[in-house]
Structure formats: C-alpha cells, structure tokens
Amino acid sequence: MTLQTPKLSAQNVSVHYGAKQAVRDVSITMSMDEVTAFIGPSGCGKSTFLRTLNRMNDTIPSAKVSGEILLDGEDIYAPSMDVVQLRARVGMVFQKPNPFPKSIFENVAYGPRIHGLASGRAELGEIVERSLKRAGLWDEVKDRLDDSGTALSGGQQQRLCIARAIAVDPEVILMDEPCSALDPIATARIEELIADLRGKYAIVIVTHNMQQAARVSQRTAFFHLGELVEYGLTDEIFTAPRQPRTKDYITGRYG
Numbered sequence: 001m002t003l004q005t006p007k008l009s010a011q012n013v014s015v016h017y018g019a020k021q022a023v024r025d026v027s028i029t030m031s032m033d034e035v036t037a038f039i040g041p042s043g044c045g046k047s048t049f050l051r052t053l054n055r056m057n058d059t060i061p062s063a064k065v066s067g068e069i070l071l072d073g074e075d076i077y078a079p080s081m082d083v084v085q086l087r088a089r090v091g092m093v094f095q096k097p098n099p100f101p102k103s104i105f106e107n108v109a110y111g112p113r114i115h116g117l118a119s120g121r122a123e124l125g126e127i128v129e130r131s132l133k134r135a136g137l138w139d140e141v142k143d144r145l146d147d148s149g150t151a152l153s154g155g156q157q158q159r160l161c162i163a164r165a166i167a168v169d170p171e172v173i174l175m176d177e178p179c180s181a182l183d184p185i186a187t188a189r190i191e192e193l194i195a196d197l198r199g200k201y202a203i204v205i206v207t208h209n210m211q212q213a214a215r216v217s218q219r220t221a222f223f224h225l226g227e228l229v230e231y232g233l234t235d236e237i238f239t240a241p242r243q244p245r246t247k248d249y250i251t252g253r254y255g
Ligand SMILES: Nc1ncnc2c1ncn2[C@@H]1O[C@H](COP(=O)(O)OP(=O)(O)OP(=O)(O)O)[C@@H](O)[C@H]1O
Pocket: 017, 022, 040, 041, 042, 043, 044, 045, 046, 047, 048, 049, 060, 062
C-alpha cells in the first residue's frame, strides 16, 4: 500500500482502561492528503484509538496507552512533547457540537490568542474571518459575530467547532462522529466541507454511516473488538473486502 505523505503513524498501539483492554496492537499510517474513515461496531475502540492520536486519553485517569505514535516522525508520547501544542497541531471535533458559551468571534479567536498567533486585534480578526470562511460559515455569521456560539443551529455549531480547530493552523483534524447529531442537510454541508479541507489537513473521521465513509474518505479502517481488522482504499474495502469480518460488517450482518 503506497502512501504519498505519511503524517501520523501508530505502531503497536494498545489501550487499557484499568484491566480492560479496549484497543489491541493497532498499527496504521495516515497520509497528509487523504481522509481516513474509522468504521466498526459500537464499542470496538474507534473513539479510544482516535483519542490516542492527540493524547486526549491523558485526561482519563484509568486509560493506559502503549506503543508508539509518530507525528511527522516525532514521538507524541515523548516526555519532551508539549501536549497543548500537540492538540493545536492535531485538532479534534466531537460528536456533539461543543462551542464555548462565548461569542462566535471569541470561539474562534480563543485558540490563536492563547497560542500567540496574532500580533494584534486586526490580525486576530483576519484569522477569525479566514477560519470561518474555510469552515463554510462566514456568510451565515459575518453580521452577528458577537452573538453567542451556542445560539447557532446544530450544523452551524459544528462548523463553528471546525473553524475553531482550523484557527490554530492544525496539521491533522480528528472528527469523532461529527454528523451524528445533525440532520441530513447539515450533514451534507459538513461532508462538502470535509471534501474542501482535504489536502489542507490530514483528516480522520469516525463514522457509523457507511455511505458517509464511502463518500468522504479515500482510505477506510475497520475495527472490531479493539483490533484493526482491515485497512485499505475505501473503494476496495467496500467492494472487495479481504477479511470475512469486514464483509459481514459492511453487508450489515452485525453492527
Ligand atoms: N472512559 C472509559 N473508561 C472505561 N472504559 C471505557 C471508557 N471509554 C470507553 N471504554 C470502553 O472501551 C471500549 C471501546 O470504547 P470506545 O468508546 O472507544 O468505542 P467506539 O468504537 O468509539 O464505540 P461507539 O461507536 O459506540 O462510539 C468499550 O468497551 C467501552 O466501554
């Protein structure tokens, strides 16, 4: 399997919650110029594995991660790694839109401000505008930047959260079922956005919706019982899976 620009690479990653193992010896390499979809039945470890990629599991006391994860060849679990910096480089968008209870402007400006990315108010305003444009939300909010982020519709809130992730100039964006709380129109909007963002960021999306995985991703990883069962080109995973468990899942035998 050839990868054009390896960006994130996991080697033999396992995760335990206390004595219970949730992810088993997963090795996978994700590329800069592709969208990677993680699919698999509920409880198979998709979110747990996704969270290892920006050390979100650090916030769960019982979670223990082993193995190695490299971002541009650099070990993200090395003691020298600045975790705040890492989470700016590897941003995350959650299942339920979670804007801060602050204005639309402040939601996007917060990250660039704490990371010192703007030299003044004008530059901060430019970053906010650029991020909202890139997230496909600018036209809908440009006249109400002082309104609360929580006053937007669900789909708009999710695009605001994507703008917030983009604003700190990330390299990778992790999305954990970003559309599961959205209606079909808002979902289509996010899928278009993912297509637009492809190539600018390495994108990983967890989804239960196999049509969505087929539409938005170039590569798909199928997880089952904590294992990475099969990883390959999305077209091949959906038309000619090599593993019986993948075939059973995509044909709806379980899930
Ligand atoms: N904070 C936690 N503490 C203990 N166990 C957890 C925790 N989070 C997840 N688990 C367990 O780890 C396993 C994998 O969960 P995970 O949330 O990663 O699955 P998932 O594939 O994302 O499922 P879903 O599709 O339902 O979101 C499950 O058995 C789950 O119960």
